[in-house]
Amino acid sequence: xxxxxxxxxxxxxxxxxREPLTHNRILAAALRIMDEEGLEAVSMRxxxxxxxxxxxxxxxxxxxxxDVLDGVTDLVMGGFELPEPSEDWENAVRExxxxxxRMLKAHPGVITLxxxxxxxxKTVEALRPxxxxxxxxxxxxxxxxxxxxxxxxxxxxxxxxxxxxxxxxFELGEENHRRAHEEFARGVxxxxxxxxxxxxxxxxxxxxxxxFDFGLELLIAGLWARTEGRR
Amino acid sequence: xxxxxxxxxxxxxxxxxREPLTHNRILAAALRIMDEEGLEAVSMRxxxxxxxxxxxxxxxxxxxxxDVLDGVTDLVMGGFELPEPSEDWENAVRExxxxxxRMLKAHPGVITLxxxxxxxxKTVEALRPxxxxxxxxxxxxxxxxxxxxxxxxxxxxxxxxxxxxxxxxFELGEENHRRAHEEFARGVxxxxxxxxxxxxxxxxxxxxxxxFDFGLELLIAGLWARTEGRR
DNA sequence: CGCCATATGTTTACACCGTACGCATTATAG
DNA sequence: CTATAATGCGTACGGTGTAAACATATGGCG
Numbered sequence: 001x002x003x004x005x006x007x008x009x010x011x012x013x014x015x016x017x018r019e020p021l022t023h024n025r026i027l028a029a030a031l032r033i034m035d036e037e038g039l040e041a042v043s044m045r046x047x048x049x050x051x052x053x054x055x056x057x058x059x060x061x062x063x064x065x066x067d068v069l070d071g072v073t074d075l076v077m078g079g080f081e082l083p084e085p086s087e088d089w090e091n092a093v094r095e096x097x098x099x100x101x102r103m104l105k106a107h108p109g110v111i112t113l114x115x116x117x118x119x120x121x122k123t124v125e126a127l128r129p130x131x132x133x134x135x136x137x138x139x140x141x142x143x144x145x146x147x148x149x150x151x152x153x154x155x156x157x158x159x160x161x162x163x164x165x166x167x168x169x170f171e172l173g174e175e176n177h178r179r180a181h182e183e184f185a186r187g188v189x190x191x192x193x194x195x196x197x198x199x200x201x202x203x204x205x206x207x208x209x210x211x212f213d214f215g216l217e218l219l220i221a222g223l224w225a226r227t228e229g230r231r
Numbered sequence: 232x233x234x235x236x237x238x239x240x241x242x243x244x245x246x247x248x249r250e251p252l253t254h255n256r257i258l259a260a261a262l263r264i265m266d267e268e269g270l271e272a273v274s275m276r277x278x279x280x281x282x283x284x285x286x287x288x289x290x291x292x293x294x295x296x297x298d299v300l301d302g303v304t305d306l307v308m309g310g311f312e313l314p315e316p317s318e319d320w321e322n323a324v325r326e327x328x329x330x331x332x333r334m335l336k337a338h339p340g341v342i343t344l345x346x347x348x349x350x351x352x353k354t355v356e357a358l359r360p361x362x363x364x365x366x367x368x369x370x371x372x373x374x375x376x377x378x379x380x381x382x383x384x385x386x387x388x389x390x391x392x393x394x395x396x397x398x399x400x401f402e403l404g405e406e407n408h409r410r411a412h413e414e415f416a417r418g419v420x421x422x423x424x425x426x427x428x429x430x431x432x433x434x435x436x437x438x439x440x441x442x443f444d445f446g447l448e449l450l451i452a453g454l455w456a457r458t459e460g461r462r
Numbered sequence: 463c464g465c466c467a468t469a470t471g472t473t474t475a476c477a478c479c480g481t482a483c484g485c486a487t488t489a490t491a492g
Numbered sequence: 493c494t495a496t497a498a499t500g501c502g503t504a505c506g507g508t509g510t511a512a513a514c515a516t517a518t519g520g521c522g
Contacts, residue, residue: 020499021499021500043478043479043480044479044480044481045478045479045480053500054501054502055479055481056481056482056500056501056502056503057499057500057501059481059482060498060499060500061499064480064481065479065480065481112347114398115394115395115397115398116398118411120415122418124420124423124424127419127424127427128424131424131425131426131427134427135426138426144430144433145433145437147426147430147433148433148437149437149441149445151430152392152396152437152442152446153388153392153442153445153446153449155391155395156388156391156393156394156396157384157387157388157391157392157446158391159390159394159395160386160387160388160389160390160391160394161383161384161387161388161391163346163387163390163391163394164346164383164386164387164390165383165387166346167345167347180349184351187353188358189355192355193355193358193359193362194362195362195365195366195369196358196361196362196365198375199365199375199378199379199382202375202376202378202379206376206380206383208383210380211380214380214384215383215384215388215450217453218384218449218450218453218454219446219449219450219453222448222449222450222452223449251470252470252471274507274509275508275509275510276507276508276509284471284472285471285472285473286509286510287471287472287473287474287510287511288470288471288472290511291469291470291471292470295509295510296508296509296510464521465520465521465522466519466520466521466522467518467520467521468517468518468519468520469516469518470515470516470517470518471514471516471517472513472514472516473513473515474512474513474514475510475511475512476509476511476512477508477509477510478507478508478509479506479508480505480506480508481504481505482503482505483502483503483504483505484503484504485500485501485502485503486499486501486502487498487499487500487501488497488499488500489496489497489498489499490496490498491496492493492494492495492496
């Protein structure tokens with residue numbers, strides 16, 4: 001090790017603990033902000049602050065904000081491990097759907113990233129969950145168009161259910177949740193909206209896990225029945 | 232009619248064709264912009280331009296932008312006519328679901344308005360579609376919690392399916408659609424993602440109407456079977 | 463009619479956003 | 493060492509929502 005290298009290393013260690021900016025560090029920071037403060041909180045200035053750097057410095061490692069969001073999408077999807085297709089088709093679909101739901105709830109921002117933007121995913125790893133989902137759905141003998149159809153049906157169900165779930169359970173804390181519901185209920189006239197009125201308590205306090213599984217089982221059973229003659 | 236009124240009327244007719252700003256005119260303009268240019272195009276300045284007025288003038292009739300978006304939500308939902316509950320439960324659910332899908336596709340922005348914002352709807356008319364949906368679902372003898380469960384399952388399916396549908400069919404024109412899909416397909420390595428590769432043509436050109444009905448029938452049949460003993 | 467209060471629209475200004483551009487610093491290559 | 497490239501920073505422009513002060517016009521009342 002030469003004098004210069006030693007000196008340099010010492011410099012970095014002593015003078016500046018700040019490690020250099022990186023594409024990955026930027027994406028990680030953006031994901032952290034998105035998960036903790038919501039997608040709308042992710043701004044270039046906010047990411048810069050998170051990394052102790054000015055916003056414009058990010059542009060040395062990233063084309064623009066779109067690029068950041070694309071990267072975050074790939075990051076999340078690339079780290080999403082879907083259970084492998086098994087012989088038990090019904091159980092594979094069930095576990096796959098639950099895994100998708102867990103992932104979407106863990107990173108609510110990716111719903112918007114995936115479905116309200118033109119840009120499709122770019123890396124192979126990010127597309128793997130989709131590949132596995134198609135492989136699972138196909139396995140009981142579905143044709144390719146039928147597989148795509150099943151993907152849209154299951155995918156739509158999972159996506160929409162989690163979206164409804166998140167839109168209702170947004171508040172952080174039981175107390176806020178309860179108060180928000182009570183306040184809403186006060187604005188609903190029972191004589192004009194009887195069904196809504198009687199339903200409100202069950203909207204406020206319902207078992208989303210069980211409800212999700214219930215609808216999921218309907219779809220699985222229905223699709224399974226369609227493939228009766230092929231197995 | 233006095234001299235003054237005449238004069239005034241003449242003034243208004245001659246000098247200024249511009250009718251006064253109104254809460255409703257603002258909401259209508261916002262809705263128009265949202266449907267034609269997307270939710271992200273709706274800004275106070277853009278609404279003002281649409282009405283030949285400065286942005287700040289809107290604040291004489293509207294609390295803030297949230298208030299505008301709340302109003303647009305109520306406007307759309309208030310004008311949304313859901314088919315009345317009929318004796319034929321399966322058909323009522325089918326037609327209800329299709330009506331929801333049509334509405335969400337006609338006003339894609341309301342998906343975001345309804346599910347990515349805290350503010351619930353305020354007017355009775357805006358809540359009526361939900362009331363009717365609950366009434367329909369309840370009719371074959373479901374308990375109230377079961378009705379809520381069914382609402383989440385059907386609602387989630389409809390919402391998610393339309394979201395997927397819209398996220399894929401965003402491009403205006405057949406040519407763009409085709410080119411975007413071809414470009415995406417070029418980035419997908421067939422040996423690593425065989426299922427995705429074989430599925431891509433069917434993703435690019437699929438019958439969403441038929442696919443939607445397919446999944447819908449699965450849910451209807453499944454739920455109908457559950458109520459077997461109660462009818 | 464004159465006068466004033468209220469309602470409505472405008473202007474300006476501030477803090478945020480994404481990002482184009484130019485400069486300063488640092489690391490590396492020749 | 494110097495020349496070049498990479499990296500971070502500061503400033504600036506046009507966009508956003510909206511607070512505050514101001515201008516104008518309208519309607520009521522003597």
